[in-house]
Amino acid sequence: MSGEAGAPVSGAGGATTRRRGRPPRTESAGTRDRILTTAREEFSERGYEKTSVRGIAKAAGVDPALVHHYFGTKEQVFAAAVEVAFAPALEAPGAIADGPLAGVGERLTRFILGVWENPATRTPLLAILRSAVNNETAAAVFRRLIADQVLHRVAAQLDPPDAELRVELAAAQLVGCAMLRYVVKVEPLASADAEQIVARLAPVVQGHLTGP
Numbered sequence: 024m025s026g027e028a029g030a031p032v033s034g035a036g037g038a039t040t041r042r043r044g045r046p047p048r049t050e051s052a053g054t055r056d057r058i059l060t061t062a063r064e065e066f067s068e069r070g071y072e073k074t075s076v077r078g079i080a081k082a083a084g085v086d087p088a089l090v091h092h093y094f095g096t097k098e099q100v101f102a103a104a105v106e107v108a109f110a111p112a113l114e115a116p117g118a119i120a121d122g123p124l125a126g127v128g129e130r131l132t133r134f135i136l137g138v139w140e141n142p143a144t145r146t147p148l149l150a151i152l153r154s155a156v157n158n159e160t161a162a163a164v165f166r167r168l169i170a171d172q173v174l175h176r177v178a179a180q181l182d183p184p185d186a187e188l189r190v191e192l193a194a195a196q197l198v199g200c201a202m203l204r205y206v207v208k209v210e211p212l213a214s215a216d217a218e219q220i221v222a223r224l225a226p227v228v229q230g231h232l233t234g235p
Contacts, residue, residue: 065078120180
């Protein structure tokens with residue numbers, strides 16, 4: 024059993040054993056991050072259905088009990104991986120809060136496009152999206168996170184009674200553009216200048232959010 028599986032306790036004859044599922048006191052914070060990074064890679068390469076806690080543990084070089092200790096079930100591991108991957112996008116509500124509603128469409132468009140334009144944030148986004156698209160359990164985890172952390176918070180900043188529908192339509196516009204540009208890579212959209220896209224897309228997003 025891996026030395027990272029749990030804290031040392033006294034056994035028969037004074038031998039030292041480890042209690043499964045509990046990291047030793049010397050366990051570094053980096054171990055949790057390593058498990059999470061490995062999980063994201065496993066979900067990306069194998070998809071949600073073919074990824075297992077045991078497989079994640081093996082790839083990370085730890086005991087499966089340690090994965091359960093930090094994250095719980097496979098669904099909870101996936102939820103944690105999604106939250107880390109989408110951390111930049113989850114800042115969208117705060118990023119668009121400063122400024123008049125008349126410019127919220129451009130601020131939201133520019134922010135989301137900026138997340139996708141950066142390879143460092145785009146790569147983990149793509150990895151998690153592939154799992155969410157192909158598995159309903161993974162998709163449900165993704166929906167809950169996006170709804171709770173982004174869509175509801177943006178809707179709270181708007182006045183119309185149908186604010187949540189408006190935000191979802193705006194999100195569909197932005198996600199659709201991102202999928203065509205960065206995943207499917209349809210030309211000329213894939214090679215278009217980012218500022219040109221913002222200029223054309225922002226008024227549409229603005230219309231969804233504050234239009235009649």
